[in-house]
Amino acid sequence: MNLDSKIPEGPLAEKWEKHKFNVKLVNPANKRKYDVIIVGTGLAGASAAASLAELGYNVKAFTYHDSPRRAHSIAAQGGINAAKNYQNDGDSVFRLFYDTIKGGDYRSREANVYRLAQVSVNIIDQCVAQGVPFAREYGGLLANRSFGGAQVSRTFYARGQTGQQLLLGAYSALSRQIAYGKVKMYTRSEMLELVVVDGKARGIVTRNLITGEIETHAAHAVVLATGGYGNVFYLSTNAKYCNVTAPWRAHKKGAYFANPCFTQIHPTCIPVSGDYQSKLTLMSESLRNDGRVWVPKTKEMAERLRGGQIRVADIPEEERDYFLERKYPSFGNLVPRDVASRNAKQACDEGRGVGSTGLAVYLDFADAIKREGVDKVSQKYGNLFAMYEKITAENPYELPMRIYPAVHYTMGGLWVDYNLMTSIPGLYATGECNFSDHGANRLGASALMQGLADGYFVIPYTIGDYLAQMPPTPVTTQHAAFKEAEEAVHARTQKLLSIKGTRTPNEFHKALGHIMWDHCGMSRNAEGLQFAKQEIQKLRREFWSDLKLTGTNEELNQMLEIAGRVADFLELGELMVDDALNRKESCGGHFREEYQTPENEALRDDENFAYVAAWEWTGDNQPETLHKEELQFENVKLTQRSYK
Amino acid sequence: MAGNNPNAKPMNLTLKVWRQRNRNSEGKIVEYQVKDISPEMSFLEMLDVLNEDLLLKGDEPVAFDHDCREGICGSCDLFINGRAHGPEKGTTTCQLHMRKFSDGDTITIEPWRANAFPVNRDLSVDRSAFDRIIQAGGYISVNTGGVPDGNEIPIPKNIADKAFEAATCISCGACVAACKNASAMLFVSAKISQLALLPQGQVERKTRVENMVAQMDKEGFGACTNIGQCAAECPVGISLENIALMNREFISAKATSENLA
Structure with a gap:
């Protein structure tokens, strides 16, 4: 299949307006004759479900949670970007576009990113109208703060829980449509298969997580808004349930998977404390506005600190290395996430890490507290400091926080065109689940922006263009493809339950996570990736011959759920490794050790790799086929990213 | 890897856990022993340890709700020693750490009890x-759309x-x-x-x-x-x-x- 990104003609700033005029419309009286399935009810899914229902479509929304309000969007702390220029500091749609393209290390599509920047301003208005309690100034107007990778203050926030407040806004809009009967909500339902009829997405197969019942659902179009796949690493800042199953099932039915190796490692997370660790906790990037990152200047000093011979307070100012401020004077502690993470790793690799494991750097608020006082600092970060203390039993008002990078976000995802349609007609992907807007690295406070942009302001237009091209006649689950997909789900579940081996799903997941983190994590090289590929294949064989489960399908069986997700991660992991091997350059979150500048910065190869790598499934244990979408840059000049 | 408090000693605990097959069946308290629990663990990580043990023994793990494990999604909901979310004030179950307990403790774990919250299974409620x-x-x-600035x-x-x-x-x-x-x-x-x-x-x-x-x-x-x-x-x-x-x-x-x- 030819990869057609369907980017509209014309000047960048006019593409979206023109496109909105050119797309076909569904007559208001006909909208009620079309059914749309939306899988996932986080920011991207709930906003799409509410907006499409408001337009008049019949929506069926699915989540594996007990309530749509629990999606992992809820955990986003720092904020949401918008090019409002309320601060009069030189922001504009073009600047947000430019920062996002540059922050993504020139591996995203200009047209998509520009549209994202354009609709960012509408998102804030929408959320305010819904009653989202954003932070405000004393004059009653909206407050902003700055975030990594930007030199303007364009981030809107609700203390340290912007994600929860935005999600509750979308959830309230969704709840209203559920009450009206325009959205039928299916909770504790996990999508386990996509149904394709005559080459078009036509429905899904789900498992009711309480009863185990396998159900089929038909619709004129299917939207996946199922989030990212960071949990392939086992330990990440993602919630425990986050998984790749829905998009991976779609991938195996023909949806291309784009740039899977583009993973974001977030610099400010609470370090690992033991083998029992089940997840990692993020400390918002907003902390870098006031916290200063440092390690001892020398390895010797760090060793004495780790050994408990000296305390933090014993290290004089001149023995501290504020390495981000030193290396990047103009951005300082606010360099993009990939740069901050890599530098923290480097400091620890040099033996200058802190904490008992040596795998941590300090994030120090002493200067901010001296400058602004405890009250002001507590107002800004109180809940984050409290969370840190709960987990570590250390008080960040007195001792600097210990932080270390952790997997946080995945820029890769299902390949989509400008309309957010995947390579399967009628199947859309929105939010973190698609690959489209963040290139090789996402800027802070841009995930919430993208999820809501896709759901509120993009898909309501573009899905109509597709639906208008088919007759408004009912669709049913009568086609043989539904029966086949349903049987495939039954067979797979029975297979998982019948292995009766000796190792738990979590053991396999942890083992996979170690392979991925060690060889396909913050830095990668060909040898390590080749090794990882073999290890993953081996682990996958062991999984299917030695998995242990108890219980049946016909009940709430949480280990069975985990096993199904781990099975998919075991396939995705290998594709990530293949993609990382293929991309013989360093860009954004993808750092190949073989390709770096003399100053250890990522070295891109625009001549050979300025493309989106879109992978096509060809069968079990077969190498996937690579399709390339060349990226055209007409409005920005590709330069070596510099934050000095 | 050691935690930030290398002197913390592992604990052995007795758990009394509510087990109930589904909404319509009767439930009961079942007693389990867990060993070598690090004080640095979260409460849910301690339950993960129990569940891995149960599964390896061929028993059915204890169902409980959780997700973000950072105190914001609202999924976790355990009634611990007679208190919602356990002994620590202002803390969800997922943010409760085992350093709040002592070696040899008996911990009773029940689901939320309310007519409007029927039990799905074990500790998971609707x-x-x-x-x-x-x-x-x-x-x-x-x-969506048409709202003021x-x-x-x-x-x-x-x-x-x-x-x-x-x-x-x-x-x-x-x-x-x-x-x-x-x-x-x-x-x-x-x-x-x-x-x-x-x-x-x-x-x-x-x-x-x-x-x-x-x-x-x-x-x-x-x-x-x-x-x-x-x-x-x-x-x-x-x-x-x-x-x-x-x-x-x-x-x-x-x-x-x-x-x-």
Whole structure:
């Protein structure tokens, strides 16, 4: 299949307006004759479900949670970007576009990113109208703060829980449509298969997580808004349930998977404390506005600190290395996430890490507290400091926080065109689940922006263009493809339950996570990736011959759920490794050790790799086929990213 | 890898866990031993250890709800030693760490107990009643698009902050579990307050409180007798003031409203 990104003609700033005029419309009286399935009810899914229902479509929304309000969007702390220029500091749609393209290390599509920047301003208005309690100034107007990778203050926030407040806004809009009967909500339902009829997405197969019942659902179009796949690493800042199953099932039915190796490692997370660790906790990037990152200047000093011979307070100012401020004077502690993470790793690799494991750097608020006082600092970060203390039993008002990078976000995802349609007609992907807007690295406070942009302001237009091209006649689950997909789900579940081996799903997941983190994590090289590929294949064989489960399908069986997700991660992991091997350059979150500048910065190869790598499934244990979408840059000049 | 407190000694504990096959079956307390529990572990990581042990022995793991494990999604909901979310104030179960317990302790773990929250299995309960209360009116009726600029609705900072405080509710249901009447007043009042305080919420102010309270009663939650256990056990500190505000909103709506059929 030819990869057609369907980017509209014309000047960048006019593409979206023109496109909105050119797309076909569904007559208001006909909208009620079309059914749309939306899988996932986080920011991207709930906003799409509410907006499409408001337009008049019949929506069926699915989540594996007990309530749509629990999606992992809820955990986003720092904020949401918008090019409002309320601060009069030189922001504009073009600047947000430019920062996002540059922050993504020139591996995203200009047209998509520009549209994202354009609709960012509408998102804030929408959320305010819904009653989202954003932070405000004393004059009653909206407050902003700055975030990594930007030199303007364009981030809107609700203390340290912007994600929860935005999600509750979308959830309230969704709840209203559920009450009206325009959205039928299916909770504790996990999508386990996509149904394709005559080459078009036509429905899904789900498992009711309480009863185990396998159900089929038909619709004129299917939207996946199922989030990212960071949990392939086992330990990440993602919630425990986050998984790749829905998009991976779609991938195996023909949806291309784009740039899977583009993973974001977030610099400010609470370090690992033991083998029992089940997840990692993020400390918002907003902390870098006031916290200063440092390690001892020398390895010797760090060793004495780790050994408990000296305390933090014993290290004089001149023995501290504020390495981000030193290396990047103009951005300082606010360099993009990939740069901050890599530098923290480097400091620890040099033996200058802190904490008992040596795998941590300090994030120090002493200067901010001296400058602004405890009250002001507590107002800004109180809940984050409290969370840190709960987990570590250390008080960040007195001792600097210990932080270390952790997997946080995945820029890769299902390949989509400008309309957010995947390579399967009628199947859309929105939010973190698609690959489209963040290139090789996402800027802070841009995930919430993208999820809501896709759901509120993009898909309501573009899905109509597709639906208008088919007759408004009912669709049913009568086609043989539904029966086949349903049987495939039954067979797979029975297979998982019948292995009766000796190792738990979590053991396999942890083992996979170690392979991925060690060889396909913050830095990668060909040898390590080749090794990882073999290890993953081996682990996958062991999984299917030695998995242990108890219980049946016909009940709430949480280990069975985990096993199904781990099975998919075991396939995705290998594709990530293949993609990382293929991309013989360093860009954004993808750092190949073989390709770096003399100053250890990522070295891109625009001549050979300025493309989106879109992978096509060809069968079990077969190498996937690579399709390339060349990226055209007409409005920005590709330069070596510099934050000095 | 050692934690940040290398001197912390591992603990052995006795767990008394509620086991119940499904909504319609009878449940009972079953006793388990867990060994070598690090004080650095979270409570749910301790349950992970138990579940891995059970599975390896061929027993069925204990079902419990959780997800973000950072105190914000509101999924986790354990009744630990007779307290919603356990002994630490202002803390969800997932943020509770084992350093709050001692070697040799016996810990009783039960699900939320309320008629409106039927048990799915073991420690997992069905809290969809909360969703239905929100569906009854916990929103501002605006469609996507066509709204005014964000800064055209100025809101005094103290009002915005107060609305925010009410909006921090994570819908975990601890308020219901902690209440001897299984009342949902704190949950419902948090949403009522948030929207009643904000200028955007004024248009539907009366219908909202009437409809949400009606749905709350319909779901079978108990009445409020002003004990305040809900606010005492709320992991995010939702204030009792919200209940007072909701009562005022409700009476004023009832006295003047022509909204409900």
